[in-house]
Amino acid sequence: MKKSILLLVLIMFIPCLSYGEDLNLDGQNYILIEEKSGRVLVEKNSNVKLPMASTTKIMTAILAIEQGVMDEEIKIFKNDVNVGGSSIYLKEGERIKLEDLTYGLMLRSGNDSAVAIANHISGSEEEFVKLMNKKTKEIGAINTHFTNPHGLHDDNHYSTAYDLALIARYAFNNEKFEEVVKSKSYRVKNEREYDYFVNKNKTLWDYNGGDGVKIGYTSDAGRCLVASASRNNMRLIAVTLKDYNWFNDAYSLMDYGFENYSLYPIYLKDQLITQISVLKGKKDKLPLVPKNDFFYPMQDGEKNNIKISVRTDETVEAPILKGTELGSVEVYLNGQLIRKDKLIAKYDILKESFFKRLFKQHFKEENN
Incomplete structure (x- = not known):
């Protein structure tokens, strides 16, 4: 026979900022969540579907880490090069470790790196995209649809601020992903002697406790940012889409979270x-x-x-x-x-x- 006990615990608590209220930010589509619980602390239009540019690569990176072997050396083929947009300048026939490609993907935002990862993991971009979309549904990011692994514009390639926060939260469960996205720089030795990747995410330098995750920009998507920071054992994830004041808005969101919330057991x-x-x-x-x-x-x-x-x-x-x-x-x-x-x-x-x-x-x- 089952029994049910109801315990009443009185603790200091206040609900999240009203959905109709905002922080006077320039952006119109944003969200702030706490990473451990996933609790939404503040949001505005966070379920509106928008292009998300290279923030796409958060999904590409976690699948590379989960599905691949980081130490494995990969041969670069013709389909992996000359993708367009930001690049780590892969050359047909060269060999490079999957780990190096993953750092090039997340720090320098290499679109060629994204394609090389997709082809290596799944045999083609099309099959890798299926894997991406399958994973989004497993995570619960139901308003996201990928058509490529890099984020170059396609009308059917979109996400939401809320979904990107969910994807980043999921990815942070993986220690290797966390190691990659919080790296300010990375040096890779390959057939071209050395490459030196510098992280384009200014959050790592500008914001106290900044520890990731990814920037993105195309003319259609505008400026997109998924940013994270940790203080006092609490990590916050801020997402802002189509926002010309992307970094300042993300910092304001995280300031609000750290100034008003603490993580309690x-x-x-x-x-x-x-x-x-x-x-x-x-x-x-x-x-x-x-x-x-x-x-x-x-x-x-x-x-x-x-x-x-x-x-x-x-x-x-x-x-x-x-x-x-x-x-x-x-x-x-x-x-x-x-x-x-x-x-x-x-x-x-x-x-x-x-x-x-x-x-x-x-x-x-x-x-x-």
Whole structure:
């Protein structure tokens, strides 16, 4: 039989900036999210579909890292060169590591690098684009559609500020991606002696804590920026599209986030949430703990209620192994579910022998 427990936790909280309100930015399509939780802190027109230029390459990079082997040396073919736009000037017949191509993609924004990666990973740009679009749906970026791996204009190549924030958030789960996009420069040795790539993303130099991710520009898309920064264990991701004041607007968004929000633990893994009764076990009670930590960005200055609902079986029967899923914890803000996690057994409970259970039952009856 299932039981449900409702815990009421009073903590300092304020909801995100009203969707109808803005920060007097020049851009008209932007968003700011906190990376760990994905919480939207402020946005304006963030679901409008727009061309996104080279911010496309965030997806290209994460697929290169996930699907490829960074140390693998790749031969450059005719289809990989002379792509147009920004370039790392690949030459037909040369050999270069996938890692070097990935740095050239994200730091120098090489369109030829994007095509070389696509052809290497999937055999053709067309097949790689299918992979890109499949991944966007898995991430939940449902208003994004790719037609190429680099971002040169196509009427059917578009995204939204919200979707690009989701894609960047997903990509930051990968340590290699984080290493690449936070690099200010990169030196690659190849058949042309040395190449030296300098990151075009000024956030790394201009903004305190800046650590990525990608700029983009075409005449159709305008100036597009996905920027990130980390302070006090909190990373913010700002996206602004078709914005001539792109960097300043992104900095203003992140200033707002860092000045008004801090990341607080709602619960930690291994933290006792509840206990359940155990039948036929060497212990009568079993502590349940969350499988994961849960941190959430919050503002000081106003109290609101966060409700935590715990659902478990009333009793379980031994033996039980540590880590066995035995319930769930749900976190609600203003009635809206913001997190659901598994509750698991904190430790093993072995089954008690029949004779020992019989003796304990007899002893209990004798003392009643």
